Every structure is written in C-alpha cells, then in structure tokens.
Amino acid sequence: MPVHNTLTGSELHEPKGIDSAGTTDAGKVLTPSSTNAGQGELRNLTESEITGKTAYIVAHFNTINTTTDIFIPTNVAGTIDSIRSVIDAAFTGADTTLTCKINGTNITGGALVITQVGSAAGDVDSASPTANKTLAVGDYIQVTSDTAATSGVNATLMFTITRA
Numbered sequence: 216m217p218v219h220n221t222l223t224g225s226e227l228h229e230p231k232g233i234d235s236a237g238t239t240d241a242g243k244v245l246t247p248s249s250t251n252a253g254q255g256e257l258r259n260l261t262e263s264e265i266t267g268k269t270a271y272i273v274a275h276f277n278t279i280n281t282t283t284d285i286f287i288p289t290n291v292a293g294t295i296d297s298i299r300s301v302i303d304a305a306f307t308g309a310d311t312t313l314t315c316k317i318n319g320t321n322i323t324g325g326a327l328v329i330t331q332v333g334s335a336a337g338d339v340d341s342a343s344p345t346a347n348k349t350l351a352v353g354d355y356i357q358v359t360s361d362t363a364a365t366s367g368v369n370a371t372l373m374f375t376i377t378r379a
Contacts, residue, residue, distance in 0.1 A: 246260075279364050285358045286356070293379045296377055298322075299373045301371050312326050313372070314361070315327070321347060325344045328340060
C-alpha cells in the first residue's frame with residue numbers, strides 16, 4: 216500500500232502541496248481545475264464567482280443632531296436590501312430621520328426614523344428600500360440627518376447588499 220503523502224497524479228485524492236497558513240496560499244480556495252479534468256486548483260475567487268452573496272457596508276454617523284452629511288464610498292455592486300442603525304445613547308428633541316441616498320438620489324424606502332421617546336443606547340431601527348437601491352462599484356452612499364434631535368447621539372449604520 217502506498218504512503219499517502221507520496222501519492223501523485225491520478226492517485227492523488229485529497230489536497231496536497233498547500234503552503235502553511237499565512238504564506239502564499241492563505242485565503243485561497245480549492246476549486247475544480249478549469250484546464251485539467253478531474254483535478255483541483257488552489258486559487259483566489261474572482262468577484263463574479265461570488266455573485267449573489269451578501270456584502271455589508273458599515274458606517275458611523277457622529278452626532279445625528281448636526282447638519283453634516285456622511286459620505287460612504289462603495290466597492291461593491293449590488294442591491295441594498297436593508298438599512299439598520301443603532302444609537303449609542305438616549306437623546307432629546309424629536310424623532311430624527313436619517314435619509315439615505317446613492318450618488319445624491321434618495322433611496323426609496325431608505326429613510327430611518329430614530330424614535331426619541333424612550334430612546335436608549337442599543338436601540339435599533341431599520342428601513343427596507345423598495346427602489347433606487349442599486350449600487351455600482353465606485354458609487355457613494357450619502358446619509359443626511361433632519362437634525363430633529365437636540366442632543367448629540369451617535370449612530371452606526373449597516374447596509375446589507377446582495378451582490379450583482
């Protein structure tokens with residue numbers, strides 16, 4: 216019987232010759248070879264091979280009671296499925312709306328209303344965009360506050376995207 220670690224060619228039936236983690240093979244996956252039937256190859260996946268997978272963009276909005284917009288560059292193409300926010304403290308004033316846009320155009324259904332009454336650190340709000348929600352690589356997301364809050368509170372936003 217042959218020794219496993221000496222198998223080659225058609226006798227080879229499991230991955231061999233993979234470098235230690237942290238070297239040239241780190242992050243690669245084993246896939247069927249595109250040139251040699253019945254063999255595998257270790258390589259990095261391309262963007263087109265992960266189409267349909269979920270991506271996330273996370274951003275921080277300092278003091279939602281200010282008129283300063285935030286601008287978030289994108290490096291993924293796809294459709295925004297949901298937008299969620301979480302605040303880090305209670306705030307005073309009134310309910311505050313964060314309006315989300317792509318390249319300056321409002322995302323339909325993409326406004327988050329952060330409720331003031333009973334607000335507390337950890338409150339999560341969400342929006343489900345219905346139109347104008349498609350991103351291309353190189354686009355930007357803009358978030359604008361209506362500044363109804365009268366005390367400073369920070370919000371972290373997460374955009375859930377299905378890759379195109």
